[in-house]
Amino acid sequence: MAQPYRTAYHFQPLKNWMNGPMIYKGIYHLFYQYNPESAKWANIAWGHSTSTDLVNWTIHPPALLPSDPFDFNGCWSGSTTILQDGTPAILYTGCVSQKVNLQNLAVPKDPSDPYLVEWIKSPHNPIMTPNEDEKIWFRDPTTAWLGTDRIWRVIIGNKRENRGTALLYKSEDFIHWTEAERPLH
Structure with missing residues (x-):
């Protein structure tokens, strides 16, 4: 309350910024882009906090830290999805x-x-x-959805010819994804 630029009621991590929610087994989860070391845009991880009442929150260790060849410069934005068997992803x-x-x-x-x-x-x-021309602006996957055809779909933000583009990807198993022939937008 003594910090005039921080929220007094809504959840906010101890420092820096945040990302997105999920409910699992009756527990509310907030995952958020987080730099545990600074308010600067670097070392981006996924912070994680939980609540049973959306008022009182428990902060957990980061859910994702940059550590592998496919994310060593940051675990940036994304989404959570509950899979068919009830497992979150x-x-x-x-x-x-x-x-x-x-x-x-x-x-x-x-x-x-x-x-x-x-x-x-x-x-x-x-x-x-991404294909070679899209690798810089290939980001921000939406929450995936399962169609009536039992195929998962997700949209990835992209840029083609200096225009924002929504790329559609499809998967039968949530692991192997193929890009649709045309972007959605």
Whole structure:
């Protein structure tokens, strides 16, 4: 309350900024882009906090830290999805360099833990890679949705010919993704 530029009621991490929500086994989860070391845009990880009432929050260790060749310059924005078997999944943009972004998958180490404290990155990462012309602006996967045809879909933000583009990717198993023939927009 003594800090005039911080919220007094809504959740906010101890410092820096945040990203997105999910409910799992009756527990509210907030995942947010987070630099545990600074308010500067570097070392981007996914912070993680939980609540049972949306007022009182428990801060957990980061869910994702940049550590692998497919994300060593940052675990950038993404989304959470509950898979058909009830397992939560995180799709996120891994920053390889200032010129290459990839899409990656993480799942809870122990899905029976309602607090989802530990996450593991898929051995299949990266699960979506851009073509040569799109690798810089290949980011921000939406929450995936399952169609009536039992095919998963997700939209990846992109830029083509200096215009914002929404690329549609499809998957039968949430691991192997193919780009649709045409962007949605």
